[in-house]
Every structure is written in C-alpha cells, then in structure tokens.
Amino acid sequence: MITVGLLGCGNIAGLIAAHRPGNIRIAAVYDRHVERADDLAGRLGALACHDFNEFMAADYRVAVEAASIGAVVDHGEALLDSGRDLVCLSVGALADTAPRERLVAAARRAGRVLRVPSGALFGLDNAKVGRISRLTRVLLRTTKPPRALGLEAGARQLLFRGAAGECIRRYPKNVNVAVALSLATGREAEVELWVDPAVERNTHEVVLEGEFGAVVITVHNLPSPDNPATSRLAALSVLALLSDLDNPLVVGT
Numbered sequence: 001m002i003t004v005g006l007l008g009c010g011n012i013a014g015l016i017a018a019h020r021p022g023n024i025r026i027a028a029v030y031d032r033h034v035e036r037a038d039d040l041a042g043r044l045g046a047l048a049c050h051d052f053n054e055f056m057a058a059d060y061r062v063a064v065e066a067a068s069i070g071a072v073v074d075h076g077e078a079l080l081d082s083g084r085d086l087v088c089l090s091v092g093a094l095a096d097t098a099p100r101e102r103l104v105a106a107a108r109r110a111g112r113v114l115r116v117p118s119g120a121l122f123g124l125d126n127a128k129v130g131r132i133s134r135l136t137r138v139l140l141r142t143t144k145p146p147r148a149l150g151l152e153a154g155a156r157q158l159l160f161r162g163a164a165g166e167c168i169r170r171y172p173k174n175v176n177v178a179v180a181l182s183l184a185t186g187r188e189a190e191v192e193l194w195v196d197p198a199v200e201r202n203t204h205e206v207v208l209e210g211e212f213g214a215v216v217i218t219v220h221n222l223p224s225p226d227n228p229a230t231s232r233l234a235a236l237s238v239l240a241l242l243s244d245l246d247n248p249l250v251v252g253t
Ligand SMILES: NC(=O)C1=CN([C@@H]2O[C@H](COP(=O)(O)OP(=O)(O)OC[C@H]3O[C@@H](n4cnc5c(N)ncnc54)[C@H](OP(=O)(O)O)[C@@H]3O)[C@@H](O)[C@H]2O)C=CC1
Pocket: 007, 008, 009, 010, 011, 012, 013, 030, 031, 032, 033, 036, 065, 066, 067, 068, 069, 070, 071, 072, 074, 088, 089, 090, 091, 118, 119, 120, 121, 172, 173, 174, 176, 177, 180, 227, 229, 230, 231, 234
C-alpha cells in the first residue's frame, strides 16, 4: 500500500481521489482553503490538515504537490527533508537553477526522490534520450481554449513564443509541461503558446529532432471538470506514477 499526502485540494487532487486504485491510500490532505481540505478529506476518510505543520506531522510516505509553484518553493524542501518522496506537478518551480538545486540537494540529503510526472504530456519517457544523445530541436506548441487563460479571443492567437523558462514566468498555471520537457531532455524547450476559440481540448504538440531521428507527438487533452487550464491526464499520470512505486515490473524509460 502506498500512502499519500496531498498538498493542494483542487482539480487535480479531486481527480486523483476519484480515480485512485486500490493500492493507493490518501492518508492526509492540506490546502490553504480549510474547507477544501475538509471536503476532500471527508470524501476519502483522510486526515484534513488545517496548516502545513499538521501536514508535516501526518503519516504518509509520498507527498503529492498539486497546488502551485509557490507551494513547491515554500514547502518542497521540508517535505523532502522529512524523508518523503515528493511528486511535483507545479514543475515551473524547477525552472530556475537555484531553487531546483535546493530541492535536489534536499532529496539527496534525505535519500529521497523528487519526481516530475509526465503530467499533461505523452513522450517524456524517450525524450530523456536527449541527455544521452544530442537533440537539435525541442519544441512544445501548446494550444488551449481562450477561457483556459481567462481570455476572450475571436480567432487563433499566438500569446508567446520563446524559451520555456520565460513562458512559465508569464503563464505559471499553463505551461508546467514546458519545464517538464526541458528537464526530461536536458535542453530548454522552445515554446509556442496559442489560444484558439475553435479548440475544446488542451493540445500539446511535442517536436523533437536529434541524432535519434525525429518525432512529433500531439496530445488532445480533455480539460478537468473545474479548471479548463488543467488537463485530466495530469492527474491520471500521477496515479500511474504512484502505482509503479511498488511495482516489480516497470514499463517505460
Ligand atoms: N505538470 C503538469 O502537467 C500540470 C501541472 N499543473 C499544475 O498543477 C497545480 C494544481 O493544478 P489544479 O489542481 O488544476 O489547481 P487548482 O487551482 O484547482 O487547485 C490547487 C489548490 O491548491 C491551493 N494552493 C495553492 N498554493 C497553495 C499553498 N502554497 N499552500 C496550500 N494550498 C495551496 C489552491 O488555493 P488557491 O485557489 O488559493 O490558489 C487550490 O485550492 C497547478 O500549479 C497547475 O498549474 C496543472 C496541469 C498539468
């Protein structure tokens, strides 16, 4: 049984709770909105933590962050130092070298692992070959419905073109996947972020070229129930990651 503490009780946490398989028990949940923690804990039979100290004192093996970049910056190190693995969805927290190195150092100190799930993308598994064999192009082209960014747009519109690190600074709730792709490949991704009133799904196109050849992967993600910016796949991917932790047969690089 894998026991989990959920940091953040929003969309992703709700989907994780709804789809968790039998080998995963959510023992504790924490959100800065006490009522969200109480509600989710009530549905799960978990401990509702009303502040971070309570969450730290609770009994679970893996912390899953589904909150915000700020939550990772504020709490990631303490969670790792307490001897838990940390699964981090707000991957934007790892975009800059200094905070990333602090978290990696904490994981190393504690002998634990900071895990970045594939989240809303497919293809991060073999994208990791970029750290072994040179990639000449790493591009993420993301298209979301305008409402996912709180915008109105009458036509397809390019919001941003440039480096992943700059894109996540400008759109911290929409392109965590760009940072995940950069970390997987070892090369900062170029990003195009589009809004398009003609799309219903959050669409991510990953383009990789290098010594291995070339690949284009397009994911058409259904949005989560209450947050159009967040794809359902991100929550499911965390459950797949957690399920593998005790699995004697692990598939995928
Ligand atoms: N890696 C990936 O592929 C993906 C990553 N994400 C990221 O995952 C995270 C969760 O997404 P989602 O579930 O949709 O978000 P939601 O906004 O639905 O839920 C997050 C919850 O966490 C709370 N929260 C935020 N910061 C803190 C904190 N410091 N301490 C305690 N509680 C906090 C929020 O409160 P409040 O409302 O006040 O902020 C909110 O209740 C986001 O950062 C999102 O950008 C999303 C999709 C894909």
